[in-house]
Amino acid sequence: MAFTHVVTFKWRESDFADSGIADALRDLVARFEGVRSYLCGSDIGLTPNAYDFAVVGTFDDRDSFIAYRDHPDHQRIVTEMIAPNLESRTVVQLEH
Amino acid sequence: MAFTHVVTFKWRESDFADSGIADALRDLVARFEGVRSYLCGSDIGLTPNAYDFAVVGTFDDRDSFIAYRDHPDHQRIVTEMIAPNLESRTVVQLEH
Numbered sequence: 155m156a157f158t159h160v161v162t163f164k165w166r167e168s169d170f171a172d173s174g175i176a177d178a179l180r181d182l183v184a185r186f187e188g189v190r191s192y193l194c195g196s197d198i199g200l201t202p203n204a205y206d207f208a209v210v211g212t213f214d215d216r217d218s219f220i221a222y223r224d225h226p227d228h229q230r231i232v233t234e235m236i237a238p239n240l241e242s243r244t245v246v247q248l249e250h
Numbered sequence: 251m252a253f254t255h256v257v258t259f260k261w262r263e264s265d266f267a268d269s270g271i272a273d274a275l276r277d278l279v280a281r282f283e284g285v286r287s288y289l290c291g292s293d294i295g296l297t298p299n300a301y302d303f304a305v306v307g308t309f310d311d312r313d314s315f316i317a318y319r320d321h322p323d324h325q326r327i328v329t330e331m332i333a334p335n336l337e338s339r340t341v342v343q344l345e346h
Contacts, residue, residue, distance in 0.1 A: 158289060158306070160306055162342045195344045204342055204343065244260075244340050
């Protein structure tokens with residue numbers, strides 16, 4: 155069963171330049187097996203009070219997601235690039 | 251340019267049965283032009299403090315999204331099925 159990981163992020167500073175995070179995440183997932191699709195990037199500003207950044211990753215299965223989630227290179231992006239700039243984050247995970 | 255609408259929802263009651271909302275949204279988008287993919291459903295409970303429900307819809311372009319957003323049948327689902335049960339909601343929209 156496919157597994158989709160949906161995350162929205164709100165940064166502490168709304169003008170935080172997050173393109174480096176998008177690039178780092180894309181480079182990371184390119185090295186993983188089991189990633190069916192991976193979209194990430196900045197909100198375009200159409201909707202008032204939108205969050206700032208999103209990740210939508212679809213994996214072959216739950217184990218493929220967990221391999222990504224727990225990989226040290228992913229954890230390093232979370233710890234060094236995301237967490238210091240994060241005001242809030244929501245996650246929803248679907249199997250389909 | 252493709253347009254992806256990412257929404258996460260937290261319900262007032264965490265055990266709210268939201269499958270009727272997923273069915274209503276799927277029936278709705280099946281009638282629209284310009285929808286490339288549309289995934290919605292309930293969080294599976296893997297991650298502590300996850301939100302409860304997500305929608306990820308990819309449209310051919312921003313106008314196709316706006317036609318969906320503003321359609322009376324969509325507004326009826328929002329007003330009658332989602333809003334009465336909603337604690338909080340985040341949205342991020344990407345063009346890619």
